[in-house]
Amino acid sequence: MTDMVLPGENVPAHTPPPDTPTEIGRARLPFRELIGVALQGLRTRKLRAALSALGIAIGIGAMVAVVGVSSSAQANLIAEIDSLGTNLLTISPGTDFLGNSAVLAPSSVPMIKHMLHVENAAPIYQLTNANVYRTPFVPAEQTGGIGVDAASENLPKVVGTTLAAGHFLAGVSQAYPEVVLGAQAAATLQITRVSGHVMLYIGNQWFVVVGILNPVKLDSSLDSVAFISLPMAEKYFQQLPEPSEVYVRSTQNNVTSVANLLPATANPQDPSGVSVDRPSDVLEARAAAKGQFTTLLLGLGAVALLVGAIGIANIMVISVLERRGEIGLRRALGATRGHISIQFLAESALLAAIGGAFGLGIGAGATEIYSAAKHEPFIVPLYALIAAPTAGFIIGALAGLYPAAKAARLSPTEALRA
């Protein structure tokens, strides 16, 4: 009795001739052929393959779109922050040690302007007793939520905005009652142009509208304000020249050191009463928040993906039952159990990888539409290009594990009889 001889083993020389076991080659399925077999399996059932790949495509597409849209929005916000600059600081009097409202001395503005690394500073003086009306006949309580501030000429430059119409308070505004409106204030008053002597009634005095500002992205509180010059504020409203807020531009690399020195410079007697803010921090926090929001949506995309994976597993189980004849035939043709299971695994993984690639297209398309509509840069993170089909492949392989094991366990004779 001789055992089966495997390739590479020597055939015993003394075995009698008629019964000499010939060497028998191994059953093989090269990788290239495996891909061919898997593709063939998918091609045979195109509609079913397309529908089950769609489940994965939707899941991956949702995730790519979420990542793409939030990256685009984030990129837009970051670009905005970069163009506005992160070197703007604001100081306000805050409260003193005893909890009373503090004031900034008039001299604080020239002091700040003389600081090392400070490029420019612009104070505003909030008027507490003035409201803006189109005519004296408007009821006094209908203020429109518009405040009145006295401002210096350089305010638009320091806060990083421009004029939508007209000009800002200039030298002549020191002597005449002129007013410039913030973007929101102009919208509330329904003033869109400055030509034709548009007048506003502030306090008991008519002011000519000479300019309208574009929105101030770094500090939107300035948008609902009407600006007049400090001499006019002193003349008509007895405003004290004590800044309610000072906008400070430092050099880009010394923001922190300037911020640290500002309180003591603005109010040497009580530095702890001065609060310093960096308006760009708010925008940066918002950019970070957009990133946070995506986690939840990614979770929803993952649920869609899970459903897609179950769909593939389901289809593959049905496929194994339907293709018992083919499985039996392949076993008869020399396929090992391993060859059968790897075939079904490859089909399932390939199906999901194709789904993943389509999902990438869907997600990129959705991002493109969104970013075009919002005039934001179109960004799909580079890792998504590889991650989407890879994720599909892995999910498909996992979903195919059980059906593949089931196919391999099938008895070939039973399958051929069916």
Place this chain on the structure above:
Amino acid sequence: MSVELAQVSKEYPGGVLALRDVSVDIPAGDQVAVVGPSGSGKTTMLTILGTLERPSSGQVRVAGHDTTRASDGQLAGLRAHQIGFVFQAFHLQESMTAVDNVATGMLYTGMPLARRRELARAALERVGLGHRLDFKPRQLSGGERQRVAIARALAKRPAIILADEPTGNLDSKSGAGVLSVLHELGSDGATLVLITHDVNIAGEFPRRLHMRDGEIVEDERG
């Protein structure tokens, strides 16, 4: 290549004894018909000869190899290279052309596709289907389909051909054509074992094994 069964029994779950102590020796190049009523254990014997199934007890030796102790991979290798099956239900793949169906018969030998197609074309020519190379199974008649299946079994030049009622689904004329093709193969020296319940078909074979109730009741020659 010789095939040998020694005291082979096969019991299926549920206690059905499909084969009882069957011993038979089929030397290389023999052409054997297995005849018997349905349920007599013909197909079970064929699947055990073809190593698709293992016996419950006894020994199966193919070309001197003891298959009862071989692994799944070794048996698959044996089937891939040395054994050709022909089934009553053809088992062709509907989405593939005749050439690709035949080429798939050699898939697990590891031969490259181009070489497999070349051998497939030659095999189809040989069974008289040279003009049907790129036809899909549903475009072929029953007799032509079975000849494709025969081409698939013989393209790799196996040492053993096992045919289970190859004419069972065919009319007598196409059946005769299929049989003549199978007989011709015998001239290559391949061992042929054919199952049939048709005594006339069995009569054309030099050796006939008669089966009943899982046993060989007569080993008839000449």
